[in-house]
Amino acid sequence: MDKKFEDLTITQDGQLLLEKAEKDQVETVWQRLQAQQPQCGYCDLGLSCRICIMGPCRVDPFGEGPQKGVCGADADIIVARNLCRMVAAGAASHSDHGRDLVEVLASVAEGKAPGYQIRSVEKLKQVATEYGIDPEGKDVLPLAGELAQAMMEDYGMRQKQIKLVSRAPQKRRDLWEKVGITPRGIDRETSEMMHRTHMGVDNGWQSLLLQALRNALSDGWGGSMIATEVSDILFGIPAPKPTTVNVGVLKKDQVNIIVHGHNPVVSEMILKACESPDMIALAKEKGARGINLAGVCCTGNELLMRHGVPMAGNHLMTELVLSTGAVEMMLVDYQCIMPSLGTVAACYHTKMISTSDKARFPGMEHREFHPENAEQMAMELVTEAVNNFVARGEVYIPVEPVNAVGGFSVETIIGALGGTPDPLLDAIKAGKIRGAVGIVGCNNPKIKHDYGHVTLTKRLIENDVLVVDTGCVSVANAKAGFKVPEAIEMAGPGLKEVCGSLGIPPVLHLGSCVDNVRILVLVSALANALDVDISDLPIAGAAPEWYSEKAVTIGTYFVASGVTTVLGPMPPIAGSMNVVKLLTEGLNDVVGATFAVEPDPEKAAVLIRRHIEGKRKALGLASVDV
């Protein structure tokens, strides 16, 4: 096998499918990255501005060419504005995802969403209470309707503060008030961010970045949090379930359907259709043993968390899973779906279906899902997928799937701890567990696929740091075998002992990217239990291979919430040393946490451990020098 594939990914299924893709003359994301080289330095530095057409402008980092845009914006302003727009885009994406779920909730309340239902009445009541709605004596559906209305209020400007901000520890909320970044409305903050970055509005690079913190918080404690909670209400609170990951989850003798994208409003309906006896019977008629539903990316993770549905891969695997030739249909909704997929699928028999009115793709057939028609549409599409089984050509599924356990919602974790976070806190105090890290984010072909995630995870658990993961990281770590009880053998002695006694793996699979808010809820619970602020906890965040605007927003709301976060790839900020300094040092004085950039996961592990030990020391806990 050509050595070069080993340079691109650490995963065996990735290497083998890269070889297959080359043989099949399929172009992949890696080739397109190479063709783009050299990528423009102005843009990489954040020093190019296209916001108005007095431009486009750039600032010469070498000091001789222009130092200001046509409007007079200098490097600090240009870099800050560009970063702010990334935060706005990320926040808008997550918030829209939440919005669609709220709409389904409202439709369910009105009885206009056949196939959908309230699966967790418990969560419905809990969240309703947080919204100031007394669930006592109310029927489920009307309660759901009231909650949906209240959540819609969170999106607008009628409120002073997004409701679920109240979940954060008091100290944190006081800090946000003091700094002036308490998020007021989900759409409002994004809208104001777009306004501020218009030419001639906010030209204070610090005030721009403060709004970015607020905008990100409107996502983390707003849009994303609503998304996760409503998903739990509609589809159930995740509980640990065994599952499998990597391309080997595709089955040679079954109809394979892959869901890709983000919103469980689509993937849950597909799952339902796949489980219908009629569909399974049809599949058998066509010569298949059954219907095998698998996921990629976040919508796959939503199904994994709630139903144990297996996952075929993460972001950089989305093209490669198609070159197995084993996929009858891939259904997508929105976010992180490469527009190249239609071209890749055209090399095989795979049908590509787009489902969201917000998201069209070249080479995909558009079949729109709405709450009213989702159940019906899902049955139609699964029928077509089953019928496509006979069109299969050669199938190449070169690996066996890896076992994993997912489904670690906060409720599950607290449950596993016996009902309170105390056992975990005791372990931290005793130093058996040094601290915890949330490793989150995407893949990026600029970093060897999954190398950043798996290496960082390994080094942390080896050193008794508990790891929780979401998104593409969670798939990478599952593929690496970290998510089975036996994986405690890879952990340090303290972590091994604690996880062993609780019967949990050393790396906890927390779900999709909107489920990053589960980390916020968890650390809030820990902070409250210790009566400290989130920024005092021996914790950190990391995004070793991020690529998307959503990741910028997540990282920003982590930091704004007090969790120091280490990024692998550098964001486009190097063009302004002021911005770099603020984000990597100055923010500590503002929110008690900062960003760091470290592409090498070995070094990132050391950085994080040093940070954790520092927090331990400040809390008066036993600490070591790293």
Place this chain on the structure above:
Amino acid sequence: MKEVTVHPERCVGCMQCMIACATAHSQTRQVLTALMETPLPKSRVHVGAGLYNEGFPNRCRHCNPAPCMVACLAGAILRDPERDTVLVNPDKCINCAGCAMACPYGVIRFHEDSTAPPDKTVAVKCDNCDQRQAEGLIPACVEVCKSGALTFEESTDALKRKTDEVARSVSRGAEEMSLSPAFSLLTAAKRAQLSL
């Protein structure tokens, strides 16, 4: 005589020089209309990616003696002594690629061009913007480069500046010598990523 000098450490890979060069060698010499021409004009300078994906504007050095001139089977490559420029005569060119085989820098391309007879593929390379210079303009690539990677100056001036830079670097630390801390930071991050 002024000539185009390349300062590789300042190239940010934006490829503006390529757009300007293609436009300067189009028929209409305006970028928007150039894009609609047949044949589509093409750049004579080529920004390539280095080992760390840094940019580099690769252009003809107008060597003397020019290996392409020596190797040309058709005698289509000549030197214009007035501008010290090596030029390809598109009418004599037979598209044999012997010049590309001889060029140690890889700056020659083969395509149809408005300077060549219609429907004929010929060898095309940098002409020092001789037409622009005759009009009192400077080469197009230099005009658009905002980072100082391409300059138009007497070679003695460029060399004197380089001499001064080298002299200064001997008496100071490397950090102080960075032309741009921002660009150095970006380059370091990119290199770290690539070496993983």
Place this chain on the structure above:
Amino acid sequence: MKYVIVGNGIAGISAAEAVRQLDPSGHMTLIGDETALPYSRPMISMVLDGSTPLEKLPIRSPGIYDDLNIETRLGNRISEIDAGRREVVIEGGKRVPFDRLLIATGADARPVEVPGTDLKNIYTMRTEAHVRHIIQTLPTVRNPLVLGGGLVGFKAAYGLLKRGLKPTMLITSPYPLSMQVDEVAGKMILDELVRHGLTVRVGISVKAFEGSKMVEGALLSDDSALPCDLVIAGKGVVPSLSFVPQDRISVGQGIFVDEHMETSLKGVFAAGDVAEHFDIARKTRWMNAIWPEAAMQGRVAGMNMAGRNVSYTGSLSRNVMRIFDLDLMTMGLANPKADSEYDVLNAHGFRNNLYRKLVFRGNVLVGAVLVNGIEQGGLLLALIQNETPISISRKKLLEPGFNFRQIMN
């Protein structure tokens, strides 16, 4: 100073120009057997394929001899070099004295030595005269035959294809251009030609030609017969050195020259297809009878003749050609024997029909084959010529994005 140059090709004329640049007043005589102006010999195959008119062949203007102040004696071969008296003898007896002599007499096509080669319409393809005659026969030709799968045979076959004919090529090796390319590239080229109508038979040769006045058929080595009414033979070239006194001037296949292009007889130089220099890639004496070598060698010889001590460390084989939709460039030792001394790397990109093969000896590149994506070939040639130690990852040289920046400092 009396300069005598024998040979009116690119080596001879390049030498003449170099001499005149350094010595404006020395007396120069140029003796050559072809009376046409110096012309681009490789271009004759483009005249055959119809893409270039005969008029475009000359690569110097008619006034070149006056401009260079050269006395010419064209239409003559020399019969002898008198080393003692330091004179060349032109056929017919005339003697021309020299202080500095350049032998740039080139090579002649190797004749096919089988019965029947006296029949009409059997040609080699070496001079513009050959091609003129071949073209005259084309209107009535139905079954052209090409002998030899080397560069000349290859170009002859291509030219005939472009003219709308359907030639048959007979080669003794398993695939064409076997001296230049490996099996993979050879197959890519063969497929392209066959796709366009060429019939190739391998491992076969001609025993005899048959016909009354014009050639009508060929008897092959497997005893089968093939009708043919035009034969172009490309069976290599033989350096023209019958007149060389081999007791005074060392000769191998060609005339041995040192790095100053000087022969073993002081003051006598050789350059071009008649000279045998040291091959940089093969590290042994080797004939590289190609145009760019002749041009460079002639130039260097001229400079040395005029007293400038310039060295040319070695020759290198190289060739580039465009065959319908496929471009091929080869250089150096592209086809080493399976030998532990050489490391071979190759990459085949199916999506864009790219193939690249590199041959290393130690950490020095000694040979390369490029199919398509040939624009950066010159970089590889320079690496071979300069024997540059390759310190970057070798895979980089295989990639289509390989460019000069990656080997800078």
